[in-house]
Amino acid sequence: MSKLSNDATRLLEAISYQLIVTLEYCHDLVDGQTLWLEVFGDVTVSGSVQVEVKNFVDDLTDGHNNFWNTLKNWLSPKFKQEKYSELVLLTTQAYGATAELRHWNNLSGEERLKFLDKVISDSEARIATSGKRPSKAVKNQQFVMASERRCVLQDVIEKVKIISAEPDLKTRAENAKSRYGKGVDPLKRDEYFEALLGYLIEPCLSKSGWMISYQDFDLKLSRLLAQYGRNSRKFPTVDTDAFAGQVDLSVYADRLFVKKLYEIEYGQRVPEAILEHLVTVHTISSEFKRFTVEKSDVDNYKKDQLKRHKSLRSAEMRRCSRKPKDDWCFESQNFFDTRCGEPVDGMPAFDGTTPEFRNGIWHMLADDEDEEGNEKLHWRLW
Structure with a gap:
């Protein structure tokens, strides 16, 4: 069968990928912390980190919209960047062959600002030469680099970290099953993993704004391990x-x-x-x-x-x-x-x-x- 014009496979893959990343950060929670899903951004850990997750195939270039749109989101007046010590762009994209962005994590705040200035200067020069209208990516660059946002931008880019060339969906899922399936019966590892992902999207969680606390996640893990653990005392459940x-x-x-x-x-x-x-x-x-x-x-x-x-x-x-x-x-x-x-x-x-x-x-x-x-x-x- 050929795919329909409104085929949503890529969207479902992106959602699945984000849930697996969410699961990873849930396991990293410490006592007293709370994780928010799709409230302040893709994945947010209270008082610590805000993560934007991108599941894309094409290269990550200096002017790629994924990078600039993420900066734009973090510069929004509604986003309280001061609450976080780290802002992470996590993407499956590998850097393009000529991308200077690959050096981002090693640059100082001043060097990062100079890099951004050069990117928008090059973009506007190309537009002036071609006479074309600015693309969505260039519009986002102009928003980010506007003079009225320069002070906030300097604070934001100090915190930005790029994690690139992340595993694809299938690989990340298999790695998560292996990493978080320790102590789980190997024959039940898939069910255990599915139960964890199902917990993340339980409708009841939305009543609290898709909030997952350390205590709630700890309790859920203990219940699932009691059911799926190698030597669990919980009587095996069978779907009648x-x-x-x-x-x-x-x-x-x-x-x-x-x-x-x-x-x-x-x-x-x-x-x-x-x-x-x-x-x-x-x-x-x-x-x-x-x-x-x-x-x-x-x-x-x-x-x-x-x-x-x-x-x-x-x-x-x-x-x-x-x-x-x-x-x-x-x-x-x-x-x-x-x-x-x-x-x-x-x-x-x-x-x-x-x-x-x-x-x-x-x-x-x-x-x-x-x-x-x-x-x-x-x-x-x-």
């Missing part, structure tokens, strides 16, 4: 919606755990039971690989669940036996619902074992054939 499409009643019609629900005339709970079974099988076969979970841990959990179930069922069978047989299915359905509503017994070494997993364990046990003298898990109370 991803398995919903695999719930096919015809495929599971002959499974014992399904038949045992039909046995108590509770067919409406079959789709949910299949989904819980799918989630539990996936958790054991895939998610537990990230943790030090032995097969014996799962086997022991299943044994404990079966033992408790048999005890509770025995008590309910005695109670149910006193009722008319016509009520036994109804009582069995109540038994099923009561069991599913019980607090969840946790898996060893985990906090927050989910009801879906626990219920799925029951369905796995219900899928086992009875052995002679050893009845497996049933829901019927007869």
Whole structure:
């Protein structure tokens, strides 16, 4: 497919690039600092630095609009440059072959001013010779170098630092995953990184003007590491919606755990039971690989669940036996619902074992054939 005339790919790439840079500065925050996103500029750290982020391909030349427009923004009366010790232009652009701007970071304030004067002089000379109208870049140069702004300009350029030839979007993202993914399970590093970027753009943050404090970011990191860390105690979460499409009643019609629900005339709970079974099988076969979970841990959990179930069922069978047989299915359905509503017994070494997993364990046990003298898990109370 050819791109549409209003294709916004470059805009999305620029936004993504800025978010990754924001993430880097969030990790650099110290206690008491606050980061602002798109409030005072692209990325701003209170009392420290204001960063303008540019994701461009073409060369950074002496008269390039990225540089001059950034200076213009920093000279705006609304911008309080005195609040910052450093003003950074961070760009993917490499310097042009003849760009004198490459020496900027090593120049004194007086030398920087002379350089700017020369650039605008050359620009205006070219315009006078060609007779063309000033370009946007030249107009920005004229704004920056206007005599009425000279005092503020001298203060601003003392603080300006250019970081050029920065990695492209893909490289910067991979570097960020590696740098900030230490201690995270390698298989979950992409999810962890996506969760961090998602946190930066959570709508609720906009209520405070897209403000991220050291304390908030520290709390978010601790929560995510508890979830994605190599030896996290947080029970692995599974997106049940991803398995919903695999719930096919015809495929599971002959499974014992399904038949045992039909046995108590509770067919409406079959789709949910299949989904819980799918989630539990996936958790054991895939998610537990990230943790030090032995097969014996799962086997022991299943044994404990079966033992408790048999005890509770025995008590309910005695109670149910006193009722008319016509009520036994109804009582069995109540038994099923009561069991599913019980607090969840946790898996060893985990906090927050989910009801879906626990219920799925029951369905796995219900899928086992009875052995002679050893009845497996049933829901019927007869």
